[in-house]
Amino acid sequence: MLAESRQTLPPEGVLPGSLHYEQKPDGFRAIVFARADLVRVQSRQGSDLTPAFPDIAQAAALVGEDLVLDAELVVPHEGRLHFGELQRRARHRGPSAIRAAAERPAYLIVFDVLEAAGTELIARPYRERRARLEDLFASGVLSAPFTLCPATTDRATALDWLDPAWGAAGIEGVVVKGAEQAYHMGKRAWVKVRARTTAEAVICAVTGAATSPSSLLLGRSDASGRLRLIARTTPLPTAARRDLGTRVRPAGPDHPWRGRRFSAGWGSRGELEFDPVHPEIVVEFLADTAVDDGRYRHSVRFLRVREDLTADQLPLLGA
Incomplete structure (x- = not known):
């Protein structure tokens, strides 16, 4: 599911249900399959990023519950989420990828769960998927290098996230989602506002x-x-x-x-x-x-x- 770019935060009623706001980290969009029969880190375009990020693949293999997660792949460096270091990580394969993972560990900022315990969730409303995702972190099923994407229903907080000071830390904006929205694959049905x-x-x-x-x-x-x-x-x-x-x-x-x-x-x-x-x-x-x-x-x-x-x-x- 994709987001349409806007200049300002939309008013209530534009999306189904009340509005939820999530931070937009500066990284690579990734779908992560953490299943007993499949471990894969996949780019938005469908490319296999698994060989470049063995640290994320290893963590996915150890989750212990079949999950499909939608997230942002990031690499922190020098006090911010560093896109340049993320790009350098993506170029490595084999032993050099393992060394790069040790030097510049990647993290997965997770904002959606599309499948859990063999049940597909894309038809369920966002509020239910978000609650399930929060439970996965609260119960310890997901932990570092997985991290929960910050979200709020408070518009003032979302406006604060659009301050350029957050941009200096690697938060490039806000994604707005409707509480009742299903997950529409390939459609620009969310709203993205850049700082x-x-x-x-x-x-x-x-x-x-x-x-x-x-x-x-x-x-x-x-x-x-x-x-x-x-x-x-x-x-x-x-x-x-x-x-x-x-x-x-x-x-x-x-x-x-x-x-x-x-x-x-x-x-x-x-x-x-x-x-x-x-x-x-x-x-x-x-x-x-x-x-x-x-x-x-x-x-x-x-x-x-x-x-x-x-x-x-x-x-x-x-x-």
Whole structure:
């Protein structure tokens, strides 16, 4: 079951029954089969992640009750749920996967139970599935590295979870579910709201024509003085294209990104076609809190030009 992205929490009555709010951790969605005849960690796309996460597979094999769980696979590091470390774990197999598990243990933040003791539960309402899941933790059937996803019916608490401070810890938003909802496989029947924050960066390159840019490639300098890509914007509105087309200046051959290659999208092997411009215009943008090594994982939204700031007034990346 999937979630539709929204900008704000929905009002009561949008989903069946009263609303329940769950934290959305920054990780890999996973279905875990913990059965006597099958132990498997499966990605949302159906890929077998079991060889990459032998620690989770071993824990699933020891559960002692046949279960199918819906959850988020995470790896904590440096005080937060660290997506980069999770990606590195996912690349290992065999002995190196065992070593990686010892160095960076994974956890499974469980938010749904789809089958228990041989009984399929997907037709049951969310409130019943959640109660069964809580019982599995309370009785000790599930314990570390399994952990229960925080949930609440209090809207004020859910709004607090959307504070960017939670994003810094690896909680990227809130998933909203109706108490009476069954589990609709493959359908976007939940609601997902991402935590968002604003930040500033310099326009360093554009896609499309410089006289009418389609999107912006934004950068910040690090402590070594290197100009690093931190974000790409969503397609610009027509008014912004016209305005920025009169402001940006095509860069010469000495631009630090001249000859660089950037991915066309997160996880994509395609290359992005872009034209470098003089890194002199500071802009403000709206982004979610998924940031890896200073780079925003998802596209950001251009808000405005910061006429009051110059590039050298921005704090160094990582400072």
